Amino acid sequence: MARHLKIFQVEKEPPCIFVTPLGQGASFRYADLQMESNSVRTLVADQTVPLLIIDLKNMNYFGSEFIGALITLGREKKLRGGKVAICSANPNMYDVLKGMSLFKLWPYFESRDEAIAGLSGESA
Incomplete structure (x- = not known):
């Protein structure tokens, strides 16, 4: 799925869609990031x-x-009635995301399996 993407790996495994950023976020050109984000947003919808x-x-x-x-991407899924989680951040990135209050928007889990279980067990 979406093999042309260079910034994001997207895997569709119902009931989940996994978006895995590739490489380092600081090294992406803004225009490339926006173009790919738009492509991925269509998949996330x-x-x-x-x-x-x-x-x-x-x-x-x-x-x-x-x-x-x-x-x-997360807002697009929420607008469509879906649920969003973040998983598998390294300790430094976890601290950055926590400091930015991203975990108030969406829950954080240590692994994909925990994220699947956590989102599946939440009430709609």
Whole structure:
């Protein structure tokens, strides 16, 4: 799925869609990030996969533009009645996301499996 993407890996495994950023967020050109975010947003809007899990396992750093792109993806899923979670951030990125209050928007889980279980167990 979406093999042309260079910034995000997208996997659709109903009821989940996994978005995994590749590489380092600070190294992406803004125009490329926006173009890919728009492509991924279309995939995230698919209501047949109600759970969006943003997997940060590959990230060591990302800037504000990158965080903005992730927020846009999460909002798109929420607007479509879906649920969103973040998982697998390294300790430094976890602290950054926590400091930015992102976990007030969406829950955080240590792994994909925990995120799937957590979102599946939540009431709608």
